[in-house]
Amino acid sequence: LAQGIKPRWTVNMTPILAEQLDDPSFKDGFEEYCSGKIASAQLDQQRFKAEGDLRMVGLAAMWQRSYGKSLLQFRNRWNRSINSGWKEMADSGAVELITCGATHGYFPLIESDVCVKAQVDLAVQTHTNRFGSKPKGIWLPECAYRPRYVWKAPIDDGRPVERKAVDEILAEAGLEFFFVDSHMIRGGQPLGTYWQSFPQLAEMFARTRNMFTPPAEFRSEYEPYQVRTGLTVFARDPQTTVKVWSGEAGYPGDEHYLEFHKQLYPGRHRYWRISQNKADLGAKAPYDPWVAFDKIHAHAKDLVGLVKSTLATYKGQAGKTGTVVAMYDTELFGHWWWEGPEFLYEFMVELHKDGQVEPMSGSDVLAKAPATQVIDLPEGSWGEGGYHSVWLNEDNFWTWEKLYPIERSFLDLVDKRPQGLAHEITVQCGRELLLAQASDWQFLISTWAARDYAEARIQDHIDRFDRLEKMAEAALGGEELTHEDLRFLRECQEKDAPFPDLSLDTWRTSLSEAVPWH
Secondary structure, three states: OOOOOOOOEEEEOOHHHHHHHOOHHHHHHHHHHHHHHHHHHHHHHHHHHHHOOHHHHHHHHHHHHHHHHHHHHHHHHOOOOHHHHHHHHHHOOOEEEEEEOOOOEOHHHOOOHHHHHHHHHHHHHHHHHHHOOOOOEEEOHHHOEOOOEEEOOOOOOOOOEEEOOHHHHHHHOOOOEEEEOHHHHHOOOOOOOHHHHOHHHHHHHHHHHHOOOOOOOOOOOOOOEEOOOOOEEEEOOHHHHHHHHOOOOOHHHOOOOEOOOOOEOOOOEOOEEOOOOOOOHHHOOEOOHHHHHHHHHHHHHHHHHHHHHHHHHHHHHHOOOOOOOOOOOHHHEOOOEOOHHHHHHHHHHHHHHHOOOOOOOHHHHHHHOOOOOEOOOOOEOOOHHHOOOOOOOOOOHHHHHHHHHHHHHHHHHHHOOOOHHHHHHHHHHHHHHHHHOEOHHHHHHHHOOOHHHHHHHHHHHHHHHHHHHHHHHHHHOOOOOOHHHHHHHHHHHHHOOOOOOOOOHHHHOOOOOOOOOO
16 A cells, blocks of 8 residues: 555455454454464574574574564554454455355355345344445355255255245345356356265255256356346456465465475474475475565566466457456465465565556446346355365265254244343354354365364354253243353353344344245
8 A cells, every 4th residue: 555556355354253353362362372472483593593503593583573573563553453454454445345154154055044144144234333334245155156946955854945046145135246166157067076976965956957057158257247136246267266276286385485384393483495395394495585585576477477368368259358356265375375465465566567457356346347247157166076065975964964953943932032031042042053054164074174173163052052042942931040051151152252242133034034944
């Protein structure tokens, strides 16, 4: 901004993440974390100095400065609120903030439209309250989309019921655009085959494919489209995806960048680069930040060239100007790829200098280059294989067997319009349900990235819901709860505390609509 450059990035701030960032325990914990990292870096400097390794002393000092700067910015620049920093950037026009499902729930597999709508409505409400304006766009969790059709829950007692398209629910919330993967724009079949061998997925796939006709016309990920509700849909560009995301074929795998996996204990700072031998942690060479940051500039220029050539190719084929939508998980930048934030800065500076490509947010495109063609979308996601197999398979099927009953129990409980203590308990039931619906649990179970943790977390929320639901029913019946029950309620309210203003109206406003089990 100081250089007069506004990148106009579209940044999804998932509501549950925003809740975590403003929680006092996170703020205290972040300061403790940074202070601990600074102290570890100082100890590492003493260790390396005693060993006579001045290069490593310098690297340890780099970590001390890095975490010291982060701590000072957090305290003094952002007043201990990362959300306020994002709000300031959005207000300045540097970025556009959009929302997501309240807890990143996987929309196509949630059993009731009422619960999908609650994920969306709560997201819009909390985003508006926190950032001062209503979001225009939404990041569909896992880019997962379902059209309108007669849907059957993938459990034994599921019965077919007419379900809304995801974009219908988005439109009701006043949203204007969303994102999908490129294969969904083109209307092709998912690339994976797991759905063919897993009967619950195969049945779902057959139902949606029976009502979707692959398009005869050519569709491209380099232009936006409208769906029947009037929302605009953008698709991910595969070219920039590979270059920026892939550790094998892309920039983050350069041998001179910081190695993520090798750490020095107990402080866990990283002092080595990826090196030519990527697999052998013992063969890693020391990190040289000067060489690494020289590479950043070259890679940023290369990406500018790739964007320009991609757009030029599309214009030559289609005879019109296109739009490249480069979509990434933000954990890539700074976490997996340490140099990633600096890369983004260098890329935007180079793009500004070049002057041939205009950076635009989602809303900018709607205002300056709106979609002109209306299309239908198939069902799918950006997960492996392009369908639901990451979130519904033999390893995590049990999570849905437990989630659907608590969805039903909760909506039945809300429909009874609880008052007093019963109302308070039911609100906490809503929090536990929302947290149990997070798509991250199925993802982590499928990928084994943190399987034990994910299984424990989703089971914990389900168990808490079950006990709270029984307590709410008892309170509704006029029973007096025990001190142990009340202690458990307070523990849940302290442990699982997002959305402090959560209202049962989030679900109640949709209960007049048909739901699968009524």
